[in-house]
Amino acid sequence: MNPFSLDGKTVLVTGASSGIGRGIAISCAEMGAKVILNGRNRERLEETLSQMSGAGHLIMPCDLSKQEDLEALADALPELHGWVNSAGIPKVCPIKHFNREEVEEIFNVNITSTMLLLSMLVKKKKLKRGSSVVLISAVTGAFVGSKGDTSYCATKGAVNGFMKGAALELAPQGIRINSINPGLVPTNILNLANDIAGEEHHTEIMLDKYPLKRLGTPEDIAHGAIYLLSDASSWVTGTNLVIDGGYLLN
Amino acid sequence: MDIKEFIENFAGEFDETPMEMFTPETDYKALDEWNSLTALSIVAMVDEVYNKTITGADLRNHTTIAELAEFVENK
Numbered sequence: 001m002n003p004f005s006l007d008g009k010t011v012l013v014t015g016a017s018s019g020i021g022r023g024i025a026i027s028c029a030e031m032g033a034k035v036i037l038n039g040r041n042r043e044r045l046e047e048t049l050s051q052m053s054g055a056g057h058l059i060m061p062c063d064l065s066k067q068e069d070l071e072a073l074a075d076a077l078p079e080l081h082g083w084v085n086s087a088g089i090p091k092v093c094p095i096k097h098f099n100r101e102e103v104e105e106i107f108n109v110n111i112t113s114t115m116l117l118l119s120m121l122v123k124k125k126k127l128k129r130g131s132s133v134v135l136i137s138a139v140t141g142a143f144v145g146s147k148g149d150t151s152y153c154a155t156k157g158a159v160n161g162f163m164k165g166a167a168l169e170l171a172p173q174g175i176r177i178n179s180i181n182p183g184l185v186p187t188n189i190l191n192l193a194n195d196i197a198g199e200e201h202h203t204e205i206m207l208d209k210y211p212l213k214r215l216g217t218p219e220d221i222a223h224g225a226i227y228l229l230s231d232a233s234s235w236v237t238g239t240n241l242v243i244d245g246g247y248l249l250n
Numbered sequence: 251m252d253i254k255e256f257i258e259n260f261a262g263e264f265d266e267t268p269m270e271m272f273t274p275e276t277d278y279k280a281l282d283e284w285n286s287l288t289a290l291s292i293v294a295m296v297d298e299v300y301n302k303t304i305t306g307a308d309l310r311n312h313t314t315i316a317e318l319a320e321f322v323e324n325k
Contacts, residue, residue: 092290095264096291
């Protein structure tokens with residue numbers, strides 16, 4: 001039996017409509033999981049589904065920033081062996097231009113919804129003993145700073161703190177919680193930052209800051225998620241899996 | 251749009267550059283203090299004060315503050 005197999009496992013992927021979340025959903029299906037796809041836009045989730053192998057996958061769209069949607073999702077879900085949260089938004093804004101509404105919005109999407117959905121899943125006993133929760137965080141905010149998107153950094157630091165506390169609190173129930181901290185993976189989420197800095201920004205960062213001389217792909221991150229979801233990592237909880245092409249070495 | 255006011259708002263996003271450096275003819279990208287963060291600040295200022303959304307490409311495609319002001323006005 002391949003310890004990395006996800007055969008027979010049911011995995012929820014939130015934020016599955018694009019980027020890293022979509023890549024994770026596709027890879028989990030390849031490894032044998034039944035995947036439940038969540039995101040706000042049904043059409044984009046259908047597009048993810050069309051790229052997935054295997055059968056028995058489900059689409060359950062909702063807006064996780066709305067409490068009633070979140071509770072309805074938790075009620076409708078079957079028992080889970082795993083949950084990967086990849087729902088998140090960027091925010092490029094210098095500190096002196098902060099406003100309360102925008103700061104609250106990014107916290108709501110990037111950490112508050114994660115906390116409340118985990119709470120619901122635990123309360124409604126949807127996470128089976130031996131299940132694994134994987135929170136997609138970042139290297140910025142958790143390990144290093146980044147200027148111009150400090151509110152994003154703050155939410156990713158919060159993901160890190162929540163992951164560690166939750167791992168300890170839920171360990172007696174056999175629920176493992178870890179994070180993946182990716183370096184730069186070009187997806188739609190980065191468009192604004194690129195737009196401001198110019199296209200040359202990417203090449204420059206790649207050559208100067210990534211020792212492995214390329215940026216990440218959704219598959220790079222998905223392979224880490226497969227490890228953390230599978231029984232191969234059954235003695236791993238509360239840890240950060242950094243997948244960054246060596247970025248943090250500098 | 252009042253160009254004088256636009257220049258004041260523009261200059262307000264800089265910390266080191268003296269006010270007299272900011273004129274309608276200033277080539278803003280040539281300022282020592284111009285970098286990705288000041289660029290972001292100008293995008294945020296235009297959004298807040300003028301309620302218009304401009305992009306990094308718009309900043310790259312104009313040269314003087316007056317040109318940028320005209321672009322924002324007509325946006």
